[in-house]
Structure formats: structure tokens, C-alpha cells
Amino acid sequence: MKHYDLVIVGGGPAGLAAAVAARDNGIDDILILERDNKLGGILNQCIHNGFGLHTFKEELTGPEYASRFIQQVLERGIDYKMNTMVMDISPEKVVTAMNATDGMFTIPAKAVILAMGCRERSRGALNIPGYRPAGIFSAGTAQRLVNMEGQMPGKKVVILGSGDIGLIMARRMTLEGAKVEVVAELMPYSGGLKRNIVQCLQDFDIPLKLSHTVVNIEGKERVEAVTIAKVGPDRRPIPGTEERYECDTLLLSCGLIPENELSKGSGVTLNPVTSGPVVNDALETSVEGIFACGNVLHVHDLVDFVSQEAANAGAYAARYIRQGEKTDVRTVPVRGIDGVRYTVPSTIRPEEMQDTVTVRFRVGDVYRDSAVVTCIDGREISRRRKKVFAPGEMEQVILKKEDLADAKIGEITIRIEKEA
Amino acid sequence: MEERQLTCIGCPMGCQVTVTIDQGEVKTVTGNTCKRGEIYARKEVVDPTRIVTSTVRVTGGTEPVVSCKTASDIPKGKIFDCCRELAKVEVAAPIKIGDVLLENVCGTGVDIVATRDLPVA
Numbered sequence: 403m404k405h406y407d408l409v410i411v412g413g414g415p416a417g418l419a420a421a422v423a424a425r426d427n428g429i430d431d432i433l434i435l436e437r438d439n440k441l442g443g444i445l446n447q448c449i450h451n452g453f454g455l456h457t458f459k460e461e462l463t464g465p466e467y468a469s470r471f472i473q474q475v476l477e478r479g480i481d482y483k484m485n486t487m488v489m490d491i492s493p494e495k496v497v498t499a500m501n502a503t504d505g506m507f508t509i510p511a512k513a514v515i516l517a518m519g520c521r522e523r524s525r526g527a528l529n530i531p532g533y534r535p536a537g538i539f540s541a542g543t544a545q546r547l548v549n550m551e552g553q554m555p556g557k558k559v560v561i562l563g564s565g566d567i568g569l570i571m572a573r574r575m576t577l578e579g580a581k582v583e584v585v586a587e588l589m590p591y592s593g594g595l596k597r598n599i600v601q602c603l604q605d606f607d608i609p610l611k612l613s614h615t616v617v618n619i620e621g622k623e624r625v626e627a628v629t630i631a632k633v634g635p636d637r638r639p640i641p642g643t644e645e646r647y648e649c650d651t652l653l654l655s656c657g658l659i660p661e662n663e664l665s666k667g668s669g670v671t672l673n674p675v676t677s678g679p680v681v682n683d684a685l686e687t688s689v690e691g692i693f694a695c696g697n698v699l700h701v702h703d704l705v706d707f708v709s710q711e712a713a714n715a716g717a718y719a720a721r722y723i724r725q726g727e728k729t730d731v732r733t734v735p736v737r738g739i740d741g742v743r744y745t746v747p748s749t750i751r752p753e754e755m756q757d758t759v760t761v762r763f764r765v766g767d768v769y770r771d772s773a774v775v776t777c778i779d780g781r782e783i784s785r786r787r788k789k790v791f792a793p794g795e796m797e798q799v800i801l802k803k804e805d806l807a808d809a810k811i812g813e814i815t816i817r818i819e820k821e822a
Numbered sequence: 823m824e825e826r827q828l829t830c831i832g833c834p835m836g837c838q839v840t841v842t843i844d845q846g847e848v849k850t851v852t853g854n855t856c857k858r859g860e861i862y863a864r865k866e867v868v869d870p871t872r873i874v875t876s877t878v879r880v881t882g883g884t885e886p887v888v889s890c891k892t893a894s895d896i897p898k899g900k901i902f903d904c905c906r907e908l909a910k911v912e913v914a915a916p917i918k919i920g921d922v923l924l925e926n927v928c929g930t931g932v933d934i935v936a937t938r939d940l941p942v943a
Contacts, residue, residue, distance in 0.1 A: 449889035449937060450875045455833050463875055465889050465938035469919055549877055552887035577876060577905045596836025600829045601872065605898065704834055795834070 405510045406481075407431035407723050409497045411488050411664065412517035414443020415705050416696025416712040418471040420515045423716030425478045429723055433509065434475070434482035435499055441475065441482065442468030443519060444542070445705065449549045450570055452597070456706035467705060491516075491668040493689050513691045513719045516665055516679065517712065520658040520697040522567075528656055530562075532619030535626075541567040541655035548574055556651025560628040561585045562616050564592040564599075566703065566794075568655025573602035575653075582606070583647045586614040586630045588637060591768045593657070593794045595703060617644060619652060628652050658701045668692060675744040676700040682733070682749045683759045684718035685711065690727055693719045700746050700762070703796050707762070728754065734811050736801075741765050741791075741818035742774075750814065752806035759801045761816065765791045769818050774799060777815045778806070791818060823849070828866055832858035839863045871895035875937070876908050878923055882942055883915030889937045890923050896930045903928045915942045 407429050410417045413436030421432050440446065445453070448464030455461055458470065475482070486501040495514050500506040522540040539547075539555050545567060547553045557580050561568045564587040572582045585603060590613050592599055603610050611630065617639050618629040632643035660678040662670075670679045671688035678699040679687040686693050695715035696708045731754055736745045743766045750759060769791040776784045776799050783805050791797060799816055806814075823844050830837045839853040841863045851863045865871060873895050877887040896904060904927050913923050917940040924934040 446938070449877065449891075451873050451891060452834070461873070463889060463891055463937040466919065469938065549889060550885060550887065552877065552879060552885075577874075577901070579905075579909075595834050596829050597831040597834060600836075601831045605872070605901075789838070 405431075406433045407512045408433070408515065408719055409495075409509055409511040409513075410434045410515045410517055411491065411497070412436065412443065412519060412696075412698070413438070413441040413482060413484070414517065414519050414696065415445055415468065415471065415708050416519070416698070416715075417443070417515070417517035418468070418475055419709040419712035420517055420693075420695055420716035420719070421480050422471065422474045422478065423713035424515075424720045425480055425716075427717045427720035429720045432480050433511075434480065435486045435488050435497070436482060436484045437487045439485050441472045441484070447542070447546045447549045448570075450574070453705050456704070457709055464705075471709070488664055491664050491692070493669045495691055512723045513693065514668075515712075515715055515719055516662075516670075516687070516692065516694040516698050517696050517715075518661045518664060518698045520660045520701055522654070523657040523659060525654060528562075528654065530616050530619065532616075533622055535619070535621040535624050537621070537625030537650050538619070538652045538654070541565070541571045541653045544571050544651075544653050545574070548578060554578055554580065555653075556580065556625075556649070558583060558649040559651045559653060560616075560630070560647050560649045561653045561655060562630075563587060563655035563657070564594050564610060564612075565655040565657060566594040566598055568653060569594045569598040569602040571653055571655070572608050573606060576606045576608070580651075582608050583649055584608070584630065585610045586616060587612050588615045588633060588656075589613070589793075591792060591794075593655075595794060615639060616652070625650050625652055658697065660698045660701065662698060665692075665694070665698070670694075673744060673748065676746070678746075680749075681747045683747050683751055683755045684722075685715040685747065686718065686722070691719075691722055693722075700744070700764075703794065707796065710760075711762075732809065734806060734814055736761055736814045736816065738763050739815050739817045741767060741769060741772075742816045743793075745816055750801060750806065752803065752811070755801075755803055755806075757803050759803075761799045761801055762796055763798070763816060764796055765793055765818055768792050769820070772818050772820050775817050775819045776801070777817075778808075779812045780815075785819075787821060826867055828863055830854060830859040830862050832856075832862045841867050843867055870898040872898050872901060874901055874904050876905060878908050878911040878913060878934070880917065880940055881912060881914050883917070883940045884943045885940060888913065888917050888923075888940045890934050891937050892927065892930075893933045893935050896927070896932050900928050900930060904930075908934065915940050
């Protein structure tokens with residue numbers, strides 16, 4: 403099989419933006435491998451609007467946003483294979499894949515970009531008691547059924563989890579004639595964006611019950627009822643608070659997990675907090691020449707940030723292909739502490755980095771009237787106040803090369819500090 | 823003087839905006855961090871509108887439905903009427919992004935446009 407300079411695994415928003423940037427940075431020999439029958443990834447089923455405010459300064463739907471990037475890929479004549487499943491990525495960057503026309507094949511590459519996205523947490527991973535009837539779907543599966551296949555999963559719906567897909571589907575099912583009885587959320591705060599609480603739940607008078615979870619599912623063939631209960635601070639159900647809802651459908655919107663089975667096979671080190679690869683300022687993983695971007699790296703709330711991150715990964719992969727990698731460069735760790743759950747990247751190379759590096763992170767709880775504080779070896783270099791920090795919303799700090807010139811720097815820390 | 827708290831839906835920031843209204847007229851808007859927030863808040867308390875996104879059935883295409891939206895925002899009170907209208911619409915492939923699938927939905931003066939390409943099967 404043909405050799406490629408750059409193989410990109412995944413043709414969703416991250417893979418597309420990475421491919422465009424790599425081409426614009428001088429790499430001609432690029433192949434995108436996509437397992438679905440079209441490019442665009444999850445955006446194809448996200449038919450709601452709100453995408454692209456940062457990138458295109460206008461509000462687009464998911465398919466419209468995807469089409470802009472697909473157009474750029476086509477204009478540049480970048481190769482892609484659809485209906486193609488990648489089976490393995492070796493540490494030597496040999497990609498093994500298969501499809502119905504080529505059979506099984508291997509592609510040696512100079513660099514690989516991981517852009518496989520994420521998957522939804524399933525019922526099995528949530529340990530919900532009760533029967534296992536038909537009618538239990540992940541919110542994303544329901545979204546695909548309604549928006550792409552024209553099928554309604556049910557008529558009377560309970561939703562567990564207030565992630566954005568669950569909120570979007572509460573509205574979508576309502577508009578298609580279903581009755582959404584309630585959205586239950588285990589945590590005392592929603593995991594979704596505030597705008598989605600307003601325009602998907604409040605607009606349609608759908609109740610959101612925080613600190614609630616599902617404690618029973620009834621029905622042998624089909625879901626007949628779901629019981630939810632209030633949970634205490636230990637997140638365990640409180641006896642006596644049960645409420646039973648008759649319904650035929652339960653949707654689960656309980657978190658997304660980066661899909662890194664292939665990454666593990668290539669020997670890439672994963673971060674247990676994000677379940678995504680550990681990367682440096684060039685979005686390069688622990689394996690030289692393998693880069694990662696988008697939801698396979700860490701779960702994003704906005705596709706605009708995926709596109710930015712992926713464009714960086716594409717540009718850095720292009721630089722690696724042209725120049726190879728300098729070994730023995732100074733590396734400074736970046737650590738999230740006091741409410742900052744993780745950072746991407748987790749190391750910075752001050753001599754190699756661009757003039758600025760955007761460090762993205764999520765907080766572990768809701769923090770009001772607080773500030774995000776960045777320190778170098780305990781010395782404060784920046785502080786940004788905000789009314790509310792919430793786990794559902796990705797935050798960022800911009801590091802400047804000039805602040806990291808001192809060769810004795812030990813570490814950079816980012817933390818949340820309560821302000822008076 | 824009436825005071826109303828809103829969450830701006832103009833972008834994912836979700837600013838908490840306070841609007842004061844006197845005899846049906848907006849007096850002040852505070853808490854927004856950009857111009858978009860003020861525009862949203864002034865409209866939301868007097869004449870709330872939304873962009874509606876949905877799907878319509880397709881014949882002869884690679885997929886059974888095509889995604890669509892209102893070309894601009896329509897009154898919030900017309901959302902369900904709009905969806906009921908869309909349930910009756912059936913269009914034939916091929917469809918190009920931006921094609922008008924239904925004109926002047928529910929007398930709003932706003933067209934329904936396709937948000938993706940859908941080729942013939």
C-alpha cells in the first residue's frame with residue numbers, strides 16, 4: 403500500500419480542520435480515514451444552530467459548519483477513504499485499516515493525527531438498576547435516529563443527565579411531538595451550557611431536577627415507567643423521595659468519553675482524568691510523530707475550539723514532517739490544582755513553543771466570584787476574574803513565551819481562587 | 823418598574839442579564855458583556871423569537887430526511903405551528919444546502935431552507 407506523509411484517523415470536525423491546516427503548512431501527501439459513509443462526523447446529526455460564532459462570526463447548524471470544512475478539504479484535493487475502519491496504529495506509525503473494497507491494508511506514515519472523537523457513557527457503565535427493556539437509548543443515538551434516519555424513538559420520555567446532547571434532545575423530541583416528562587441530573591448543577599437550559603428546557607416548560615437519579619426502570623419488553631429519586635451529598639438515593647414517571651423511553655446523557663482504544667495500541671500515554679492522550683504544547687503525544695486533537699484528546703463543549711485545536715495539531719504535524727523533532731529540549735510541566743481538574747497541554751517546551759500557547763481546562767465544581775490564577779513556581783503571572791466557573795464549560799489561559807524564558811523554571815500551575 | 827432576569831442565548835457564555843421595564847418599555851439592560859446580549863435582552867422581554875431547526879421528509883435521496891432551519895428567527899409562539907407545517911412537507915432529492923424547502927412558514931414571512939446537501943440515491 404501507498405505511503406503517506408500524514409494519516410489522519412477520523413473525518414469529523416477535528417480531522418477536517420487538521421487536514422486543512424497541514425496542507426496549508428506545506429504537506430501535500432495527506433490521507434483521512436473515516437469509518438462512516440460521509441465526512442463531518444457527529445456534526446451531521448447536530449442539526450441545531452449555535453455553531454461557528456467564533457470561527458465564522460455567524461450562527462450555523464452542525465451540518466452547515468461541517469460543510470464549510472468539507473469544502474475546504476475538497477478544494478485542496480486532500481485524499482480520504484470512507485467506510486474505512488482503522489484497526490491498529492503501531493508506535494512506528496504504520497496504520498492498519500480495512501474496508502469493503504481494499505480489504506485489509508497497511509499505510510506507513512511519517513506522522514499520524516488522532517481525531518477519533520468520543521463516545522457516550524452507556525447504561526452498562528452507569529449501573530442503573532431495573533429491567534433491560536427496549537426504549538433505553540443514549541441521547542446521541544436518539545439524535546441520530548430522529549435527525550438522520552427520520553425515526554422517533556418514543557412518545558413519552560424521561561432523560562437522565564443534563565449534558566448538552568440530552569438538553570438538545572429534550573427540545574428536539576418535544577418539537578417532534580413527544581412529551582418529555584423530566585430531565586434528572588445526578589449532580590447539583592447541570593453539565594450543559596446555560597443557553598441550552600434556557601432554550602431547550604425553559605422555553606418548553608420541561609422540569610430539570612438537579613441532584614436526582616434513576617433508581618428503577620419498569621417494563622419487560624418495552625420501558626413502561628422510570629422511577630427517579632433525590633440524592634444526598636454522597637450522591638446516593640434518599641429513601642422516600644421516589645417519583646414514578648410512566649413513559650416509553652429513557653434517554654441517557656451522562657457524559658462523553660474520548661475513544662482511545664487505538665491510541666492505547668500505539669503506546670500513547672493517557673491522562674486518567676481526561677481519558678485522552680497526554681500532550682505537549684504541539685499537541686504531540688508521548689509517541690513521537692503521533693498528535694491528537696478534538697474530543698479524542700479531551701471533551702470540548704464548542705466545536706469552534708475543536709477546529710482551532712485541530713488546526714494547531716495539523717500545523718505542528720506538518721512542522722514535524724518537514725523538520726523532524728529536536729530531542730533534549732527543555733520541558734516545563736503544567737499542572738491543574740485547587741479546582742482545575744486537568745490541563746491540555748500538560749507540558750510546555752519554552753524554546754519550541756509559539757509566542758503564545760492556549761491552555762484549556764475544566765473545573766471540578768461550580769465556583770462563584772472566583773479567579774483563575776496562573777503561577778510559575780508559586781509566583782503569580784496572571785489572574786482572570788469570573789462570576790461563575792462551571793464544570794460544563796471549558797476554560798482557558800494563555801501562556802506567553804516571554805514569561806517562560808528563565809531556564810530554572812520548575813512548573814506552571816493553574817488554580818481557581820475564591821475572591822472576596 | 824418591573825425587573826427581569828434573563829440568561830442570554832446569543833452565545834455559549836450565557837451571561838446573566840437584568841432588564842428593567844417600565845410600562846412595557848425597556849429602560850435598562852445590565853449584566854451583558856457584549857452588544858449581542860443587549861439586542862437579545864431587549865427583544866426577549868417584548869417579542870421573543872427563535873431560529874427553529876428540524877428535518878423534513880425526502881423522496882429518492884440517500885437518506886430519508888434532510889435537516890433544515892428557518893432562514894431567520896420567528897416568533898417563539900409560532901414554533902409548534904412551524905413544526906406541524908414541516909411534518910406535512912415532503913421534498914424530492916437532490917437537495918442543495920440553502921435550497922428553500924417551504925416559503926413563508928406559517929405566515930411569518932420566513933422561509934425554511936435546507937442545511938445540508940442530499941444527493942439522489
